[in-house]
Amino acid sequence: EIVLTQSPGTLSLSPGERATLSCRASQSVSSSYLAWYQQKPGQAPRLLIYGASSRATGIPDRFSGSGSGTDFTLTISRLEPEDFAVYYCQQYGSSPETFGQGTKVEIK
Amino acid sequence: QLQLQESGPGLVKPSETLSLTCTVSGGSISSSSYYWGWIRQPPGKGLEWIGSIIYSGSTFYNPSLMSRVTISVDTSKNQFSLKLSSVTAADTAVYYCARKNTMIVDYWGQGTLVTVSS
Numbered sequence: 001e002i003v004l005t006q007s008p009g010t011l012s013l014s015p016g017e018r019a020t021l022s023c024r025a026s027q028s029v030s031s032s033y034l035a036w037y038q039q040k041p042g043q044a045p046r047l048l049i050y051g052a053s054s055r056a057t058g059i060p061d062r063f064s065g066s067g068s069g070t071d072f073t074l075t076i077s078r079l080e081p082e083d084f085a086v087y088y089c090q091q092y093g094s095s096p097e098t099f100g101q102g103t104k105v106e107i108k
Numbered sequence: 109q110l111q112l113q114e115s116g117p118g119l120v121k122p123s124e125t126l127s128l129t130c131t132v133s134g135g136s137i138s139s140s141s142y143y144w145g146w147i148r149q150p151p152g153k154g155l156e157w158i159g160s161i162i163y164s165g166s167t168f169y170n171p172s173l174m175s176r177v178t179i180s181v182d183t184s185k186n187q188f189s190l191k192l193s194s195v196t197a198a199d200t201a202v203y204y205c206a207r208k209n210t211m212i213v214d215y216w217g218q219g220t221l222v223t224v225s226s
Binding site for chain 1: 172
């Protein structure tokens with residue numbers, strides 16, 4: 001199975017700053033079938049990005065995804081207070097689908 | 109608006125079978141466009157894909173759980189279900205049901221905590 005490694009584990013930033021989250025795959029993710037989810041405490045994850053770079057419906061344009069092959073990035077251009085949460089990447093191109101261990105974006 | 113709601117016991121004894129049902133409202137489960145799946149999250153940990161099913165009954169399971177998992181669908185009730193046998197404390201988790209739309213999980217249930225304990 002494809003192992004996804006997210007870094008850093010925790011990102012301490014202030015509102016208005018830029019956040020850059022990394023997701024590295026143990027082997028190439030086919031057709032850039034890579035998604036990003038946001039999860040807040042006590043809630044289900046919410047789809048942000050699919051196909052490595054396509055924003056899901058209703059997602060603000062401060063969220064952007066990039067990358068291909070084994071290296072992917074989620075960028076939040078300017079952090080809003082509601083963006084402090086845990087972010088997971090997921091590959092869905094190979095079975096079984098797998099998730100990264102998450103990056104927590106916390107208020108500095 | 110599509111909604112998914114998990115239901116089932118919150119406490120299961122070790123070695124027994126965990127059984128959960130997901131009721132879908134606001135849309136039909138009988139569509140060839142969607143798969144319906146289960147994902148779990150142990151407390152304070154990451155997400156693990158369990159498996160998925162389409163309305164016709166075709167299933168895909170995570171190999172790590174395949175020997176213990178059964179996912180089924182009941183189109184007449186617009187529901188799908190999860191059974192996980194021979195549970196241990198390691199199966200304690202929040203269990204989410206979800207919809208896959210062209211391979212992407214776009215809708216999630218709110219999740220239900222299942223604790224394995226005697």
